[in-house]
Amino acid sequence: MPSAFVFDRPLKGPATHAVIIGIGSYPHLPGGSSRAKTAHHEGMGQLTSPPQSARHLARWLIDQFDSPARPLGSVQLLISEKKPRPFPLRGAVGERTSVTVPRATKAEIERALADWRSKGDSHSDNLMLLFFCGHGAGSGLTLSLLLEDFGDRPNAPLKNCIDLRRFHSAMDECAARDQCYFIDACRTESRLLTANAGFAGDPIFQSTGIFQHRDRRARAGPMFFSTVADAAAYSRPGKPSIFTDAVIAALSGAGSGDSNGPWEVTATRLQTALDAIMREESQALGLERSQTPSADAVVELTLNTVAAPQVPIFVRVEPAAAHAIAKLRCEGPECHRRLKPSAEPWRFQARTGVYDFVAEFKTGCYKHTALRKEPVRPPFWRKPILVGP
Amino acid sequence: MKNVRLRIEKSLEGGPRVSSSAPAVFGTLYAIDPLTGGRVQGTPARRPLIPISSDPATVCSLEIPPGQYVVEVSLPSGECLSAVIEAQRDKACDVVLQGEASPREWLAWHHLIGNVVAPQQPSLEHALNAPVRHMGRPKPAGPGRHGRFKPRVYQRWWAQLEAGTAWALLAHPKFDKRLGIKLDHEVPCAQADAEHAVYEFTGSIKSGRHRMFAIVELADTLELVTLPLPWLHHGSRAKHVIELALQRPSSGRPFASAIAVRDPNLSMLLGFLASGALPAARELATKSEERLDQDITNPLGAAAGAYAFVANTRGATQRPWRRWILNLNRQFAWLPDAAILVAALELRNEPSETNLASVRDVSLEAYSRGLPYFTLGLRWLLDIFDKLVPVFPELAQQQQTVERVALRCHPSSAFTILRLPSAGA
Numbered sequence: 001m002p003s004a005f006v007f008d009r010p011l012k013g014p015a016t017h018a019v020i021i022g023i024g025s026y027p028h029l030p031g032g033s034s035r036a037k038t039a040h041h042e043g044m045g046q047l048t049s050p051p052q053s054a055r056h057l058a059r060w061l062i063d064q065f066d067s068p069a070r071p072l073g074s075v076q077l078l079i080s081e082k083k084p085r086p087f088p089l090r091g092a093v094g095e096r097t098s099v100t101v102p103r104a105t106k107a108e109i110e111r112a113l114a115d116w117r118s119k120g121d122s123h124s125d126n127l128m129l130l131f132f133c134g135h136g137a138g139s140g141l142t143l144s145l146l147l148e149d150f151g152d153r154p155n156a157p158l159k160n161c162i163d164l165r166r167f168h169s170a171m172d173e174c175a176a177r178d179q180c181y182f183i184d185a186c187r188t189e190s191r192l193l194t195a196n197a198g199f200a201g202d203p204i205f206q207s208t209g210i211f212q213h214r215d216r217r218a219r220a221g222p223m224f225f226s227t228v229a230d231a232a233a234y235s236r237p238g239k240p241s242i243f244t245d246a247v248i249a250a251l252s253g254a255g256s257g258d259s260n261g262p263w264e265v266t267a268t269r270l271q272t273a274l275d276a277i278m279r280e281e282s283q284a285l286g287l288e289r290s291q292t293p294s295a296d297a298v299v300e301l302t303l304n305t306v307a308a309p310q311v312p313i314f315v316r317v318e319p320a321a322a323h324a325i326a327k328l329r330c331e332g333p334e335c336h337r338r339l340k341p342s343a344e345p346w347r348f349q350a351r352t353g354v355y356d357f358v359a360e361f362k363t364g365c366y367k368h369t370a371l372r373k374e375p376v377r378p379p380f381w382r383k384p385i386l387v388g389p
Numbered sequence: 390m391k392n393v394r395l396r397i398e399k400s401l402e403g404g405p406r407v408s409s410s411a412p413a414v415f416g417t418l419y420a421i422d423p424l425t426g427g428r429v430q431g432t433p434a435r436r437p438l439i440p441i442s443s444d445p446a447t448v449c450s451l452e453i454p455p456g457q458y459v460v461e462v463s464l465p466s467g468e469c470l471s472a473v474i475e476a477q478r479d480k481a482c483d484v485v486l487q488g489e490a491s492p493r494e495w496l497a498w499h500h501l502i503g504n505v506v507a508p509q510q511p512s513l514e515h516a517l518n519a520p521v522r523h524m525g526r527p528k529p530a531g532p533g534r535h536g537r538f539k540p541r542v543y544q545r546w547w548a549q550l551e552a553g554t555a556w557a558l559l560a561h562p563k564f565d566k567r568l569g570i571k572l573d574h575e576v577p578c579a580q581a582d583a584e585h586a587v588y589e590f591t592g593s594i595k596s597g598r599h600r601m602f603a604i605v606e607l608a609d610t611l612e613l614v615t616l617p618l619p620w621l622h623h624g625s626r627a628k629h630v631i632e633l634a635l636q637r638p639s640s641g642r643p644f645a646s647a648i649a650v651r652d653p654n655l656s657m658l659l660g661f662l663a664s665g666a667l668p669a670a671r672e673l674a675t676k677s678e679e680r681l682d683q684d685i686t687n688p689l690g691a692a693a694g695a696y697a698f699v700a701n702t703r704g705a706t707q708r709p710w711r712r713w714i715l716n717l718n719r720q721f722a723w724l725p726d727a728a729i730l731v732a733a734l735e736l737r738n739e740p741s742e743t744n745l746a747s748v749r750d751v752s753l754e755a756y757s758r759g760l761p762y763f764t765l766g767l768r769w770l771l772d773i774f775d776k777l778v779p780v781f782p783e784l785a786q787q788q789q790t791v792e793r794v795a796l797r798c799h800p801s802s803a804f805t806i807l808r809l810p811s812a813g814a
Binding site for chain 1: 417419421423424425427428430434457459463467468469473506664665666667668669700701702703704737764767771772775776777778779789792793796797798799800801808
């Protein structure tokens with residue numbers, strides 16, 4: 001059986017440990033590989049984005065996460081997709097290799113979470129990250145995360161689900177006092193949850209009544225959701241979801257601040273960055289309503305330290321007629337961009353610094369107009385360039 | 390000379406108010422290096438309290454050394470505003486942060502705290518050719534955009550019911566039939582358009598003996614909305630207006646109701662509680678700390694501040710606000726949230742065998758007082774029972790009942806809103 005660990009580095013001091021779950025293939029849902037389909041599909045089917053989202057995030061964590069206070073200690077990856085693909089790795093001497101990652105069935109996830117919890121119990125200053133991308137079913141304060149083998153039992157459809165609320169509550173007994181959860185799933189109302197009056201699946205861990213926190217600190221366990229309750233989450237088919245992209249952008253710098261010296265990504269700033277980025281992405285995708293991320297129990301918690309934060313930049317020219325024909329030139333620290341005319345606002349990332357943004361026109365309809373010496377800092381830079389005839 | 394004047398532009402002046410002061414949020418102001426855009430190290434960031442108003446005279450005035458600065462503000466709606474300031478020694482500079490426009494002026498309070506979103510700006514043209522899909526269920530068929538949205542709102546109050554009865558009735562599948570809800574006392578709509586409606590409540594109700602709810606009748610559901618009445622202005626004891634905003638339910642948003650309190654001192658704090666931005670809520674609560682310690686005029690407002698403090702507590706604490714939370718629980722023995730706060734605080738203070746029993750007792754007291762006013766209270770009560778049941782299995786029934794009610798709860802509202810099957814369902 002393949003191991004879920006795609007990265008595992010023993011460290012003496014505090015470390016960051018992550019579990020990443022991406023479920024696109026649900027055999028017992030319509031379109032799935034099993035002949036036995038569940039009657040309780042509630043309109044759900046197969047997904048293509050979650051496996052990409054999970055890979056993308058695992059890749060970013062392994063290659064780019066760099067927190068001196070809590071270096072990356074381990075990453076576990078579980079993916080359910082129609083045609084499993086190996087996950088590329090670099091070996092001990094830099095050689096290219098790849099591993100097969102386990103499917104996100106209940107049994108495999110239980111194993112991975114037990115290992116993850118064990119890592120968390122090794123040091124109270126560890127940072128625990130959980131990322132889930134797949135189907136979700138919600139009702140009120142309850143959210144159930146559907147695992148690959150959801151629906152394999154006709155009379156017990158919720159058997160292979162995780163009761164997120166109880167899981168999160170039980171994780172309060174983990175020694176690691178800093179935990180962060182990212183849930184990328186629809187939270188649309190489920191009749192199944194309502195009918196089962198409080199049963200939302202397996203909490204994986206159970207509360208034992210042990211409250212003695214070894215270092216007397218209450219747990220910080222913010223949860224970030226890709227959408228508000230009873231709402232849908234969106235993605236481009238076969239690509240990482242907009243929430244995944246926003247999380248990575250936030251962890252890469254959009255969610256950082258330097259009020260304490262070095263650039264640190266904190267939970268509060270990450271929340272602000274997620275909201276801003278997803279508003280922009282929703283507009284770019286032409287969604288009828290902005291996909292609004294939501295959060296629960298956000299307290300101050302440092303997630304990452306970045307040396308050179310990447311800042312999302314959104315530029316448009318006003319009036320709209322001018323934007324349609326304008327070219328953009330962006331000049332700054334190690335950044336010389338020339339962007340062609342676009343129907344949409346220009347969107348890209350750049351390092352923190354001071355930049356010039358110049359709207360240029362081939363024809364003489366509008367004057368070249370510049371915003372010069374603009375400080376570009378997290379969470380984003382967004383301004384219109386106002387041009388005149 | 391105070392050389393910088395800060396304000397967030399938003400018109401909130403419409404509608405009845407008992408206080409002319411403006412709501413405010415904390416911003417961050419720091420000096421930056423104009424060559425690199427990086428913060429000037431060694432100079433502390435400032436946290437000005439920036440008013441939200443359309444009145445140019447309502448500003449936060451500061452004196453700062455000459456230089457380039459950035460000011461950033463996050464609103465409860467999630468909107469982030471920022472501006473670059475060129476401060477000069479002898480010349481005043483007005484900095485106006487312009488937020489997103491609300492769909493209607495009469496929805497401004499709700500828009501500010503995130504209850505209502507402005508319609509998506511029309512996209513110039515979709516650059517992407519690939520389709521966008523729901524990650525999950527297809528869009529459920531809901532009322533068409535141009536279908537009728539004609540909610541009806543009733544106000545109803547109940548005497549404090551005996552605990553077991555109240556919870557059991559709320560959890561029962563046929564809630565309204567059991568309790569015999571009569572949809573009378575219809576409330577007139579204050580403002581409405583095709584997509585929204587607003588209703589106002591001030592309420593002459595003696596808190597403690599009665600609870601007032603709004604009942605929103607939609608196409609096939611009822612929403613039972615906690616009305617935090619009376620919400621008293623500190624000092625004058627005048628009653629702030631409670632606004633109920635209804636939005637047309639849409640795909641993915643079955644809850645129509647949202648509550649805003651036109652209290653400039655606490656409305657932003659409530660918005661941050663609803664959005665889960667607890668550090669921002671705590672910072673605003675700190676502003677009110679001293680006052681709350683002296684005289685709890687508004688127990689519901691005090692409870693809101695207490696949630697912000699307790700949520701951000703990570704270790705044992707002897708801060709003054711701990712004392713007034715205990716006072717709140719003693720003085721207002723009808724308030725479920727006060728007992729929940731005490732239980733949560735004790736659990737965060739590393740409970741021992743001795744005080745676990747007292748945590749159990751105060752949790753049962755909270756349960757006996759009925760439905761929490763705040764959604765956070767319902768959430769915390771669930772968490773508390775999760776932790777206590779392994780030690781005190783006799784609490785399992787209460788836990789299950791609270792769980793059933795929590796299934797119906799609006800998770801993104803500051804005040805408890807439950808969705809119930811209608812009489813015909």
